[in-house]
Amino acid sequence: MSSDLSPIDKAKFISAKRAAQFVESGMKVGLGTGSTAAWLVRCLGEMVRDDGLRIKGVPTSTRTAELARQVGIEVISLDEARWLDLTIDGADEFDGDLNLIKGGGGALLQEKIVATASDQMIVISDASKEVETLGAFPLPVEVIPFGWQTTRALIEETLVSMDVLGRDTALRMNGAVPYVTDEGNHILDLHLRRIGNARQLALVLNQMPGVVENGLFIDICDRVIMGFADGRVELRDINEGTVDTERIDLTEGANIFADFTD
Numbered sequence: 391m392s393s394d395l396s397p398i399d400k401a402k403f404i405s406a407k408r409a410a411q412f413v414e415s416g417m418k419v420g421l422g423t424g425s426t427a428a429w430l431v432r433c434l435g436e437m438v439r440d441d442g443l444r445i446k447g448v449p450t451s452t453r454t455a456e457l458a459r460q461v462g463i464e465v466i467s468l469d470e471a472r473w474l475d476l477t478i479d480g481a482d483e484f485d486g487d488l489n490l491i492k493g494g495g496g497a498l499l500q501e502k503i504v505a506t507a508s509d510q511m512i513v514i515s516d517a518s519k520e521v522e523t524l525g526a527f528p529l530p531v532e533v534i535p536f537g538w539q540t541t542r543a544l545i546e547e548t549l550v551s552m553d554v555l556g557r558d559t560a561l562r563m564n565g566a567v568p569y570v571t572d573e574g575n576h577i578l579d580l581h582l583r584r585i586g587n588a589r590q591l592a593l594v595l596n597q598m599p600g601v602v603e604n605g606l607f608i609d610i611c612d613r614v615i616m617g618f619a620d621g622r623v624e625l626r627d628i629n630e631g632t633v634d635t636e637r638i639d640l641t642e643g644a645n646i647f648a649d650f651t652d
């Protein structure tokens with residue numbers, strides 16, 4: 391069954407499967423958004439159904455909430471949870487310090503709020519997300535619809551004095567209309583190519599009145615679990631300074647693959 395999956399989906403599944411082993415009964419778990427996080431939700435759903443895992447999940451988007459309910463995970467709001475044991479989410483890029491670009495799926499605001507409210511954040515990914523310097527992936531910035539063009543002009547002006555290579559910005563579209571986030575905002579994608587000082591850029595962007603949040607996750611991620619299509623998985627822990635390699639049996643996903651229609 392697993393041979394029907396693309397190598398990239400296998401790699402995503404492997405990382406999600408290994409990350410799910412960090413989840414224990416009684417935990418409140420932040421559930422990320424995107425195709426890799428969806429594998430995690432399916433893996434956790436299977437553990438709830440087959441192994442008696444008892445968790446409360448806080449989803450980071452309406453999409454994830456829907457999937458979590460579908461697979462049998464109890465869903466609660468962040469306000470009900472207040473504080474989480476662990477958040478597991480995907481990323482668009484991560485660097486050697488485990489700083490991230492997130493928001494390719496448009497859920498960066500809830501993702502950052504949930505990850506920040508967690509004892510630990512684990513990022514799950516395939517190898518394509520690893521970079522030396524952040525910025526090849528366009529940086530998503532969530533902005534208030536009111537005056538978004540003015541906010542965009544302000545951002546473009548500010549980028550001139552920042553340590554970045556590119557300066558193009560684009561309003562994210564959903565067909566012919568601007569993309570609207572779960573919080574009713576728009577997203578500007580900043581094509582920066584190389585972000586020299588991600589920490590400073592994150593602070594500067596968030597000082598602008600029309601900016602709600604940016605997709606730079608600095609010092610938030612504790613561990614990256616990177617999957618490979620052949621079953622290898624690499625675990626990097628920034629606090630311990632360790633890198634471990636393991637192997638996951640792909641046949642363990644047979645039930646999940648059978649249900650996979652995405």
Ligand SMILES: O=C(CO)[C@H](O)[C@H](O)COP(=O)(O)O
Nearest residue numbers: 424425426480493494495497
């Ligand atoms: O930040 C995100 C959503 O806002 C996603 O985690 C990110 O875009 C990665 O997605 P995928 O796992 O589909 O590659």
